[in-house]
Structure formats: C-alpha cells, structure tokens
Amino acid sequence: MPITGINNGDHILVFPYPAQGHMLSLLDLTHQLAIRGVQITILVTPKNLPILTPLLSAHPATITTLVLPLPPHPAIPSGIENAKDLPGGGFPAMIVALGDLYNPIKDWFQNHHNPPVAIVSDLFLGWTHRLAVELGVRRYCFSPCGALAISIMFYLWKYQPKRVDTKNENEVIKFSKIPNSPEFPWWQISPMYRSYLEGDATLVFIKDVFVDNMASWGVIINSFTELEGVYVEYLKIELGHDRVFAVGPLLPPPDSKLMERGGPSSRDVLSWLDTCDDHTVVYICFGSQIVLTNNQMEAVALGLEKSGVKFVWSVKEPTVGHVAGDYGKIPGGFEDRVAGRGFVVKGWAPQVAILNHHSVGAILFHCGWNSIMEAVVSDVLLLTWPMGTDNYSNAKLLHELKVGIKACVGAETIPDSEEFAELFRKSVSEDTQVERERAKEFARAAKEGIGENGSSIKKLNNLFT
8 A cells, every 4th residue: 555645534543652741742642633634543551541531522523542452561560551650660561562562453454444544653662663664554753752852862772872981870972963962971871772782672672663763754743943943953864854743832722621631630729829929839740750759758848848939749659669668758747837838739730730820930840841841831940850761851951941940960869958948949039030031932932833823833734744
C-alpha cells in the first residue's frame, strides 16, 4: 500500500507510552486532531483506560479505543500498567514489554475494515516505525520532551559519546554538533544510555527504539518555535528532512473536562487561591513519578515555614519502588504551623488550573517538560530542581533563556532550608524583575504560537499534508 497524505476523515492510530507525563500531552494533541476532523483510535492497556474518560466524553463520535493487555515481563509486578507505579528501574522493562504488542497491533490492522493510514506514537515506542513500514503507513514519533532534550537523545544513540575515565561520574560530555554546544557531567546523562551494554537484550532493544525514532517519517514536538527554534532547525538538519513539527504548548482547552488531566478537579485548593493576592503564592510540585525523601521533605517544609510566603504543595505519596517510611512524609505538625498561608494537596493536583490562577507567582519543580509548557503559558517564575532524565537539559534551556532560577540540582541532594526560604521570598518579590520580564515575553510568544495563525497552529494544520 503506498504512503499517502492524511485528509479530513482519515483514520489514525495514537499510541501513548503509559506514563502520566507522556500520556497527557499526546492526549492533548489527540484532542487537536479530533477537532480537525481526524478519526482516531487510541491504544491503551486496561488500567490506563480511565485516563481517557474526559477525552472520550468530548469526542464520542471521533475517538475510539483499542484496549490490549500489557504483555507480561519479569521486572513488572502483576497488576502494574503505568510507569508511575513501577519499582525503581522499571522504565526499560515497560518499554520492552510494550514491544510485544507488535503482532497484536499488526493483526488488528489487517483485520480492520478501515485500518489507520498513520501511527502517532510516543518516542519510547520507536519499534512502531518498523510496524508502520511493514503495514505501508507513516509513523510519526511524538516527543513529550522539548527539542533540545530530543536532540540530545538522538545525539547519544547516533554518535555514542563515551567517557575517557570510566570511573569519573563528573567527566563532562560535550554535544558539540548541537547549537550552543551544551555539555553535562556524565551523571546527568540518560541512565538508559549510561548503562548501555552491547549484547544486553533490553538495552539493545532500547537503542533500536531511538534509531527507529530517527528513521520515522516525522517528529512531532510539544514545543514552540519562539522557545526552541534553533533546536528544531538542528533536528531537521540531523534527520535530513523538514518534517519536524513544533506544535506546542499542547494544553487542554480552558474550562473543559479535559482540564482534569488525570484526576478530578479540586475546588478546595482553587477556592483557597481565590483568597490570595496576585502573584503571592509559590506552587511546589515534582511531577507524577518523583517522590522526595523524608530529608528533602523536611528541608522544603522548613524553607516554606521560614519564608513566610503563601504556598500550595502537591505531595506525591510513595509507590512500590520506594522504601516504606523513607519517602514522602510531611513533617509532623507542619500543616498546623502553616495553617492559613499554606495548602498541602496529597496526591494529584489540578496543576493547569493552579498555574493559571492569578495568585500564583512561581513554581518550584523538577523541570519536567509538560510542567514547563504549562508554566510558560501561565507566566510564572520557574525555580528549577532537575532530578533526572531530560530534567537537566530542560533546566539548562531555562537558564540559557533567563526564565529559570536555579534552586537545587540532583535527585539525592538535600537543599539548605535557609537558602530555600530566601528563594521563596525572592520569587514573589520584585527582586526577580529580569526573569519576570523574560517570563512575560515567552508567555506572550507561547500564546501567539497557539493563537490564530500562530506558528504552532500552522504546524498542526499542516501536520498530515
């Protein structure tokens, strides 16, 4: 079957990787495709199906589901189907397990009365490129990461830089071909790349995933030209074609059920924010997977207590991969001592709604890309504490653009509570005028990009032509 363009009414398969940070932005893209008349099937495993509820409710005639069981893997405990519940080091196992869906998907395609003409799948599902080639359809690699981050990922697997001193975790790796020549100590490089061994079946599979991403027909990135244009252009040169689509920030439409993005909205926190003055609240959140150690929790809590600022703190509770009792514990008496000026959310928080609230002036976070996109549009100050994966390159980008202020670095680091207290105070004061002006500039650029005739909207409209 020849590969052709995609038209209004054509059918595509969307396949997200089952991690909150990966799923949400791809589901936001799916919404954008649905309102443009594309018929969509979303592939998920059974326990991830509830995440789709708001999207399916919004598009009952346009979006359907393909629910396939997660193939078993010895490193994934029974009953776990989402990365947020995986034990430590479980990410590679999930990538490999999903690879065993190749033949079930192929069978579904071949028996469907109107099979999809393209596959849009997460960058951890690069093997779907080979499936697409076999089926004679296009595969678009969707990156929930930014253009700089995916440039670094592709660089690693293509050029395979090595350390000179194999025992030196601080040895600097330079990415000389990438604009601005970013460099990172070895310990900040992707752990999947750092652990690569020829002959290890899991790691060879992951290497092939990224090689397949680079060979795919196109790459869709949740970013926008005004923020990362230089890296988008680099990717076009490196990949040898111009099918690199920066379509972000991908966000749910305001005042819709899609704003729930993984959990029901909490009116309590939003009602509390209504009582606060403009730009006086610091929001603290470290994403859907990171859980702070008890020592880190104590340092953050003490910093908040000493600062005197108003805050909302979204606290993730420990999962299977965390030693019981050593993670995520709110210090005793803390909530009583900050009553009235602090709000602790246990579990999921309606982050988009919180960031968009007039009272929020800053966010302390792990530099996850979805949070960056949500925060940039919301015009808040970014306090960076990168902890792993693409967080370090994201933080470098924010500092390079002067929209981020360094708070802390590293997943094991325990911050100084006095320094945090001063940072919290500074973040909602006039002492950050330069960063605030830069934040306003990029907020305007982001809104223009997704506005009528904006750069991202044009890319969305031309995505399948």
